[in-house]
Amino acid sequence: MKKCPYFVNKIVLLLSILVFSIKINGQQNTVDSLKIVLMNTKVDTTRCNILSLIVSAEPNEELFLVNNIKLQSFVEQKIKTSKIDKPLHNFYLKQLRTVFYNFVNYYSNLSNKSKRLEFYEKALKVSEEIGDKREIAQTLHNLAANYINENFPKALKYYSKSLKIYESLKDKEGIASVYASFGNIYENQGNISKALEYFNKSLKIREEIGDKVLIAFSLNYIGGIYKNQGDTSKALEYFLRSLQLNKEAEYKDGLPPTLSNIGAIYFSQGRYEKALELYEKGLKMSEELKDRYAIAFFYIQLGDIYFKKNKMTDALQFFENGLKISEEIEDQASESKSLAKISEIYLYQNNLNKALECALKSFRLSKELGYPGQIGTSANLLYRIYKKQHKGNEALPMYELYIQMHDSSYNEETRKASIKNQFKNEYDKKEAVLKEIQDKERVIAKKENQKQKIIIWSVIIVFFIVLLFSFFLYNRFRLTQKQKTIIENQKHLVEGKHREITDSINYAERIQRSFLATREQLDENLRDYFVLFQPKDVVSGDFYWAHTLQNGNFALVTADSTGHGVPGAIMSLLNTSSLEKAVELSIIDPAKILNHTRQTIIERLKKDGSEEGGKDGMDCSLISFNSNKTKLVYAAANNPIWIIRENNIIELQPDKIPVGKHDRDSVSFTQHEVDIKKGDMIYTLTDGFPDQFGGPKGKKFMYKKLKELLLSISNNPIDQQQGILQNVLKEWKGNTEQVDDITIIGIRI
Numbered sequence: 001m002k003k004c005p006y007f008v009n010k011i012v013l014l015l016s017i018l019v020f021s022i023k024i025n026g027q028q029n030t031v032d033s034l035k036i037v038l039m040n041t042k043v044d045t046t047r048c049n050i051l052s053l054i055v056s057a058e059p060n061e062e063l064f065l066v067n068n069i070k071l072q073s074f075v076e077q078k079i080k081t082s083k084i085d086k087p088l089h090n091f092y093l094k095q096l097r098t099v100f101y102n103f104v105n106y107y108s109n110l111s112n113k114s115k116r117l118e119f120y121e122k123a124l125k126v127s128e129e130i131g132d133k134r135e136i137a138q139t140l141h142n143l144a145a146n147y148i149n150e151n152f153p154k155a156l157k158y159y160s161k162s163l164k165i166y167e168s169l170k171d172k173e174g175i176a177s178v179y180a181s182f183g184n185i186y187e188n189q190g191n192i193s194k195a196l197e198y199f200n201k202s203l204k205i206r207e208e209i210g211d212k213v214l215i216a217f218s219l220n221y222i223g224g225i226y227k228n229q230g231d232t233s234k235a236l237e238y239f240l241r242s243l244q245l246n247k248e249a250e251y252k253d254g255l256p257p258t259l260s261n262i263g264a265i266y267f268s269q270g271r272y273e274k275a276l277e278l279y280e281k282g283l284k285m286s287e288e289l290k291d292r293y294a295i296a297f298f299y300i301q302l303g304d305i306y307f308k309k310n311k312m313t314d315a316l317q318f319f320e321n322g323l324k325i326s327e328e329i330e331d332q333a334s335e336s337k338s339l340a341k342i343s344e345i346y347l348y349q350n351n352l353n354k355a356l357e358c359a360l361k362s363f364r365l366s367k368e369l370g371y372p373g374q375i376g377t378s379a380n381l382l383y384r385i386y387k388k389q390h391k392g393n394e395a396l397p398m399y400e401l402y403i404q405m406h407d408s409s410y411n412e413e414t415r416k417a418s419i420k421n422q423f424k425n426e427y428d429k430k431e432a433v434l435k436e437i438q439d440k441e442r443v444i445a446k447k448e449n450q451k452q453k454i455i456i457w458s459v460i461i462v463f464f465i466v467l468l469f470s471f472f473l474y475n476r477f478r479l480t481q482k483q484k485t486i487i488e489n490q491k492h493l494v495e496g497k498h499r500e501i502t503d504s505i506n507y508a509e510r511i512q513r514s515f516l517a518t519r520e521q522l523d524e525n526l527r528d529y530f531v532l533f534q535p536k537d538v539v540s541g542d543f544y545w546a547h548t549l550q551n552g553n554f555a556l557v558t559a560d561s562t563g564h565g566v567p568g569a570i571m572s573l574l575n576t577s578s579l580e581k582a583v584e585l586s587i588i589d590p591a592k593i594l595n596h597t598r599q600t601i602i603e604r605l606k607k608d609g610s611e612e613g614g615k616d617g618m619d620c621s622l623i624s625f626n627s628n629k630t631k632l633v634y635a636a637a638n639n640p641i642w643i644i645r646e647n648n649i650i651e652l653q654p655d656k657i658p659v660g661k662h663d664r665d666s667v668s669f670t671q672h673e674v675d676i677k678k679g680d681m682i683y684t685l686t687d688g689f690p691d692q693f694g695g696p697k698g699k700k701f702m703y704k705k706l707k708e709l710l711l712s713i714s715n716n717p718i719d720q721q722q723g724i725l726q727n728v729l730k731e732w733k734g735n736t737e738q739v740d741d742i743t744i745i746g747i748r749i
Contacts (some may be wrong), residue, residue, distance in 0.1 A: 342677035376405030435629020517546035559620035591671035617660015688742035
């Protein structure tokens with residue numbers, strides 16, 4: 001029998017992920033570790049899965065795009081060679097679809113609608129090739145949603161195809177979702193009776209499913225219909241029910257639109273302060289959710305409040321904010337509304353030229369979208385502007401169009417249709433309850449008739465089950481004995497490998513420690529000092545290094561290499577050897593030492609296999625004392641240096657560039673000279689202590705709190721200072737894992 005390799009590879013991958021979930025905390029660590037596994041993996045399907053995990057775990061947007069492009073190239077190459085093996089071919093096709101969805105999310109974040117649509121279409125073609133009906137329906141639905149504001153026929157076409165597939169799959173949730181989308185389209189076109197028909201269809205299915213979030217969505221839609229028809233009491237009833245269901249389901253995304261709708265009701269009733277409270281609350285939630293569509297809409301609503309309060313400057317600011325975001329995300333509906341609102345303010349200020357410019361843009365967009373309500377609004381604006389400009393020939397057609405659009409949205413026939421649908425929905429619900437009671441009664445009667453038969457057959461079945469179970473237990477016992485032997489052997493093997501790995505890491509730690517500044521060096525040159533050095537793992541990316549320069553000055557480096565653990569330790573050795581190379585060339589100025597070290601690191605990492613060379617290196621401070629300790633010369637890359645003198649802290653600012661490849665790596669580090677006095681406390685450090693999470697709220701310790709702590713203990717003896725810092729760190733961390741290597745060096749002059 002031929003084995004299909006990717007099933008085995010999935011098991012291997014799951015085991016790898018299990019190991020990482022135990023040992024690794026943090027996205028960048030995950031990416032680094034996955035890359036290590038990738039380098040040691042030869043099986044293509046496993047490599048494909050790991051590449052996919054690297055893409056999904058990458059926190060950097062630029063690297064996310066680069067890795068996704070690499071994954072696409074890898075998968076497309078494998079697709080060409082896997083056509084004979086159908087399951088393997090489909091495996092790679094699904095990976096390619098994931099790549100396209102990654103691009104969709106990436107371009108959605110950049111508000112690049114054309115690119116987003118391009119990759120949706122590509123994902124659709126892959127799903128069609130696989131024959132995955134559910135994914136085809138979902139992608140068609142997503143495509144339709146992207147066309148709803150600019151191409152109604154295309155949106156309807158995609159929605160109709162999606163609905164047909166959902167119906168064939170008997171997917172109630174999908175069917176209800178398409179019905180709701182139909183309702184949105186018809187509402188935007190001004191066909192209110194048709195919109196309400198589909199919203200009620202969607203609501204009925206969602207109530208059968210019992211999903212609170214989806215029911216809340218439907219209630220919001222229907223409430224919007226009643227609000228637009230002028231029935232604010234009925235609309236408020238639906239909105240409040242929707243708000244309650246979202247709260248019960250703890251669905252944060254559903255709260256802003258509902259708050260917006262309730263605020264609009266209060267606004268229409270003249271209760272502006274209440275509306276303002278809800279709009280501001282909804283805006284804050286939308287900003288937390290990073291929902292730019294909702295943010296733009298709330299800006300428009302807040303502008304309406306300040307317009308009503310006659311605060312035109314504030315109103316204009318909100319409308320312009322809404323316009324800016326609408327243009328960025330290509331939301332033409334909100335863009336048209338914002339332009340109309342801005343035109344209204346200019347008209348109020350009698351700035352007719354600007355009012356006309358904005359009104360014409362709004363009118364053009366609303367006509368492209370085909371929204372009767374917005375067409376009517378912009379037409380009314382143009383009528384009023386032309387009237388003030390005494391342009392009767394232009395004003396009259398705009399007034400007639402305004403009346404036409406107003407009538408199409410708010411006619412009595414529509415109001416009756418909405419009421420009729422409401423009662424129909426209530427009647428259907430009662431009928432469903434009655435039918436459910438009758439069905440239950442029939443089931444109970446049928447169960448009573450079959451009870452005796454069930455008892456007889458149960459006795460027979462139990463007997464055979466006992467017989468089969470006995471046979472199963474016997475075979476299970478034999479299998480368990482064999483597995484026990486295998487497990488014992490595997491346990492010994494794993495324990496042996498663990499010992500080898502532990503011994504290797506401990507040996508690496510001894511090698512790394514030999515590169516650090518020795519106690520003899522520090523005692524000879526500093527006398528009164530402490531070193532708090534606490535790596536996150538056995539080996540460290542942090543290090544401290546010392547050297548007596550050619551001019552007799554004593555130099556001390558406190559550094560944080562890229563990464564921690566094994567990768568960080570390797571970088572620390574490279575960084576240390578690069579520093580040593582610089583001082584071997586008789587360079588004595590701290591800034592020049594860092595410049596030369598940076599160039600050495602960049603040159604050595606050019607060969608790391610990446611397209612543009614590695615960007616690794618270190619953040620550090622390099623301080624140099626003259627023989628009588630009256631002058632301090634320093635250069636620093638991102639890491640600060642603090643001097644505490646007479647209970648005041650002096651901050652020596654670093655250059656905001658690393659010692660490594662950077663877009664400013666041609667800029668020289670800055671050298672400073674500072675007078676120091678007897679009794680001064682000098683502290684150099686990495687970012688591990690201030691970045692440590694902990695405390696009652698699980699937050700970072702922060703630099704400000706560390707400064708205050710050092711100020712409070714700076715007069716204490718040196719050994720006490722180190723002990724206090726260690727105790728504070730231990731209490732702050734509690735049960736929280738250490739997130740980075742920690743180094744603080746204190747020197748008393």
